[in-house]
Amino acid sequence: MALDSKVPSGSISDKWTNYKDHINLVNPANKRNIDIIVVGTGLAGGSAAATLAELGYNVKTFCFQDSPRRAHSIAAQGGINAAKNYQGDGDSTFRLFYDTIKGGDYRSREANVHRLAEVSTNIIDQCVMQGVPLAREYGGLLDNRSFGGTLVARTFYAKGQTGQQLLLGAYSAMNRQIGRGKIKPHNRHEMLDLVVVDGKARGIIARDLVTGEIERHSAHAVVIASGGYGNVFFLSTYAMGSNATAAWKIHKKGAFFANPCYTQIHPTCIPVSGEHQSKLTLMSESLRNDGRIWVPAKLEDAQAIREGKKKPADLSEEDRDYYLERRYPSFGNLVPRDVASRAAKERCDAGFGVNKTGEAVYLDFASAIQRYGKEQAYIKGLDANNTKLIIDLGAAVVANKYGNLFQMYEKIVDEDPYKTPMMIYPAVHYTMGGTWVDYNLQTTIPGCFSIGESNFSDHGANRLGASALMQGLADGYFVLPYTIGDYLAPDIKTGTISTDLPEFVEAEKKVKDQIEKFINNNGTHSVDYFHKKLGKIMWDKVGMARNAKGLTEAIEEIAALREEFYKDVKVPGTADSFNQELEKAGRVADFLELGELFAKDALHRNESCGGHFREEYQSEDGEAQRDDENFAYVAAWEYKGKPSDAVLHKEPLVFENIKLVTRSYK
Amino acid sequence: MALSGLFLISFLSLHFFINMVSVFSADSFNAMSHFMGYNPLIQFVMQPVLIAGVVFHFVMGFVLELKNRNARPISYVKYNGAANASWASRNMIISGVVVLAFLGLHMYDFWFAEMNYKYIAVNTINETRYYEELVHKFESPVRTGLYCIAFVLLSLHLWHGFNSSFQSVGFANKYAKALHKLGYAFAIVIPFGFIFIALFHHFNHI
């Protein structure tokens, strides 16, 4: 099967407008005869559900959390990009488009990214109208900050809780439609299979997580907005419940899975503290606006710090290595995430790590506090030579900008980041890969759409900061509601889809069989035991730096672990009750397949690009080396029974508007 | 609750003012008491309003308490209320019941006697009897003691009630801080002032 991306013809800046002008529309009176299922209620799913319901479709939403408001989009801290150019620093749709393509290391589809940049401004307008309290300046206008990988300040934010505010905005739009009866929410429900009838997605099988009941739900189209698969690493900044089950189930039913190896390792997370660790906490990238990253310049200092004999403040300026500023003078601490993460790993691998495990670097606010303090003293006409006063004034400015992040850090680490530098280390944070979709955001299964982080489309091999919120909302508010109409136009006379069709019966039986198997397995190890083992393989061999040998081993180890899991997993409790271990078992079963495909994809991609770094393919000074001649394509995998049998389909990436060059932030 | 509470607070202030006068001048006290006792506006308009206010306040208090208890049918095994709220705020029902009981005694002591004097026995008007009646009541150490205890509880009731009333009617602006302080001052000055009056008469005129 050849992949058809269905990108409209015409010049890049007219494609989306022309496309919208010529697609099929569904008459408002007919929309009420059409049902749509949306799985996942984060930024993408929530905004899509609300907008589709506003248009008149009957929407059913599904989320495993007890309320749509708890989806993990809520944890996004830093901001959302939009090419508003409110700061007058030369931003434009083209620049945002260009930065996103370049940031993604030239592995994303031009037409999709341009559309994203185009609608980015609408998102801000829409959210402000909804009452989202974005940060403002004293004049009452919206404020911006700058984020990694760009030379303009285009990031809108709400302190360190931008994702929360935007999600609550989408949730409020959903609430309005729930109140009107146009959205029927199914919270504490988990989708466990997709039902395909005559080649089209026509419904899902879901489990009511409270009663354990297996339910059939039909619709004319199914939208998957279930987020990314970073929890395949066990330790990540994802929520504990974030899972790939919906995305993986549709993959098994025929949706191709694209670029699974593109994973973002975020540079600024709180380091692992011990064996018991259950998750990692992100410190917003916005901190790099003011924080300077360093490690000791001398190995003996690093060792003394690790042993607790020296404190970071004991080191003079010349004994510190601000390695990002040293290596990348033009972007400094604001290089893109993949670059910053690898640089931290490089220093720690070389023995300069600063915590007990040797896997941490400093993020230091002392100079920002000084700078702001002096600024404030000048403004207020106070004594600029009073050290204590300067520190107090500066700390107040920093607290105003990042207060909640500093507080979070202190609660977790028990150190005061105003006084001593933060310790940070990279952690798994986002997956750029995901379900393959065409320009319409439709997967290779007709009627099954994938939006937000769960698809692969916009970020290439690396996502820039503040772009995930933008993409989720762009897909949900402004793209899918158009493209899905084009697909649904012929369905206006279909009528309600019966859930008694044999396809529903069969899918339900398979789901029930798997649940029964888990409950009656009576093995010896908990689900977490296997999940942690999988995570260790992934982190060690498919993590920040990969090589052919490690990947080959990982593939074998994961396959073996999967077998052991099915033989030996122990799931207590019953199938017909609230059972969190059973929920986890299903998710980990899917991760155990996805992880293998992930490694397989990483092994086949013989180049380094963005978040995918192959040790064999790097320049002399350790920068990633792309191979545009052989790998400028999307790798879309077709399921054939086992991850090892997956078949590769290539969608060539054609760059008509941007010249491929080596990405440089020096 | 809040509005009736605010109304009772204003009545309390007036009551306090008149009683305080008794400490300084028996004559003025008699004059004021006589005015309050025989002015038709006070007697036939303000007095029923006051009674209605008191009844409304305590009936609503009980209804509120009952509703709020029903809002948590299964209680906590361990509940550390002191960790986040003052005793006074958590126990308005206790301080309220004590003040209500005191009110019964107080009505029996003064109001019933007064009603009897004026309307049932229909005695002649005596413009100077009030001060003596007052002093006479505080001869008993038991009664004086009960009054003092009740006033401490009233203080606690006001400590929370004063500011709570303003919060309930939506008072939150730059004057709120000052008002809070005033509320606490009120909750101390008025009840302890009453205690002072009671003790003053108890010890000065045996």
Added chain:
Amino acid sequence: MKLTLQIWRQKNAKAEGKIVEYPIDGIEEDMSFLEMLDVLNEQLINKGDEPVSFDHDCREGICGSCSLFINGEAHGPDRGIPTCQLHMRMFKDGDTIFIEPFRAAAFPVIKDLVVDRSAFDRIQHAGGFVSVNTSGNPVDANTIPIPKHDADRAFDAATCIGCGACVATCKNSSAMLFVAAKVSQYALLPQGRVEATDRVLNMVAQMDAEGFGNCTNTGACEVECPKGISLDYIAQMNREYLSASIKG
């Protein structure tokens, strides 16, 4: 660290529940409270018992999933954080820790420590929104300047994570702080002002219908709120409600 846990166990919504004692050893100071429960659950599973169910998701203090009434306080003894950010360094070796579900008639127990907080969602359905459609051509975001002070106050109200600690900790099980935060956020912004009257009446009516208790201004909610949402918002809502009631 060695601890004695006293945990509420309840099979399902209809079953009777009770406190069950679990001794636990080897707890480290750096563990979060939920990681301590993970350790307990791993032990229970290995012994063949059913693990303790509890709600949790992001484990970074923002999703509002985690609840737990720990030693008589919502989210435990620390301030300004939900349970997932509570760390074991707040406890001492040998401590006994009571762990109960959030309790209120409007928050029925689903299992063990998991409660149903959908009443909060229904209050939001009643009016927690600005009625604006997604059109792609609304006015530019900077057309209406909003004073920074108002925007900041709206933001502070909007940081509510909907965890329910206010209800759980209130001696009256009142949801006033939660509702006030939402009402105030919109009331403070010009976009939300248009529907302010209907919003406050509808949301308060739904709050009462859900069986929450009444606010007596004890202020416990403000103290226990992981996001430190101020009581001033309750005053603001009272004001909104009074004026809406008069306007009708």
